[in-house]
Amino acid sequence: MTDNDIQAYANQHTAPEPPLLHQLWRETHLQLLMPRMATGHWQGRLLSMLSHLIKPSRVLEIGTFTGYATLSLAEGLAAGGHLHTIEINPERESRIRRYVAAAGLAEAVTLHIGDARDVLASLVGEVWDLVFIDADKLHNARYFELVINQVCPGGLVVVDNVLWGGKALPDYPLKANDHDTRAVRAFNAQMRHDPRVVPLLLPVRDGLLLLRKV
Numbered sequence: 001m002t003d004n005d006i007q008a009y010a011n012q013h014t015a016p017e018p019p020l021l022h023q024l025w026r027e028t029h030l031q032l033l034m035p036r037m038a039t040g041h042w043q044g045r046l047l048s049m050l051s052h053l054i055k056p057s058r059v060l061e062i063g064t065f066t067g068y069a070t071l072s073l074a075e076g077l078a079a080g081g082h083l084h085t086i087e088i089n090p091e092r093e094s095r096i097r098r099y100v101a102a103a104g105l106a107e108a109v110t111l112h113i114g115d116a117r118d119v120l121a122s123l124v125g126e127v128w129d130l131v132f133i134d135a136d137k138l139h140n141a142r143y144f145e146l147v148i149n150q151v152c153p154g155g156l157v158v159v160d161n162v163l164w165g166g167k168a169l170p171d172y173p174l175k176a177n178d179h180d181t182r183a184v185r186a187f188n189a190q191m192r193h194d195p196r197v198v199p200l201l202l203p204v205r206d207g208l209l210l211l212r213k214v
């Protein structure tokens, strides 16, 4: 039995992908480079499940891409709740807005186009119940520091790609110029001992690190 078999079985026994998300997934794969960056069916249902359990009033996503995780995370918003998502690439804006509108979320979702390290400075008044860090991996620690003081006690920070294709594991031979992997390893190691959060690494897909704020 391969990992693919297990993932296929998990998909079959997970709630089906909503039709709009399936359409977005197809469009992402047909029209964009690196479509694997999109969250996809199983992980989308996991983010939706977490959001439904938390019923957040305020959600932050760092790294929108085509908006797959955005729509998934928004599914569990409390009445009157709001999601902010930040994407650095302006070429992605029109597609994201089109799908946010098609999901009926134009009022509930604010898309910021810009570098998250700048945009976050304009969101210092917010208190986050749920944060999804999924931008460039070099700056995971920076994004974490920029948001953690605004996460409510008991709030959840989810960080994607913490296994980094297996390269996060210490025995994996590292190239001298592989700064991304070094950053992923350093961030994961820091989270083990950070007194502000309780970590749980889920070895699913490319690895999801759940960090519950103490």
Ligand SMILES: C[S@@+](CC[C@H](N)C(=O)[O-])C[C@H]1O[C@@H](n2cnc3c(N)ncnc32)[C@H](O)[C@@H]1O
Pocket: 037, 038, 039, 040, 062, 063, 064, 065, 066, 067, 068, 069, 070, 086, 087, 088, 089, 114, 115, 116, 117, 134, 135, 136
């Ligand atoms: C892995 S993709 C996000 C996938 C999306 N969260 C999902 O699950 O479908 C990473 C995205 O982060 C964006 N990004 C990279 N650096 C960024 C930065 N400094 N600020 C905001 N977005 C950034 C990239 O342009 C890319 O679209």
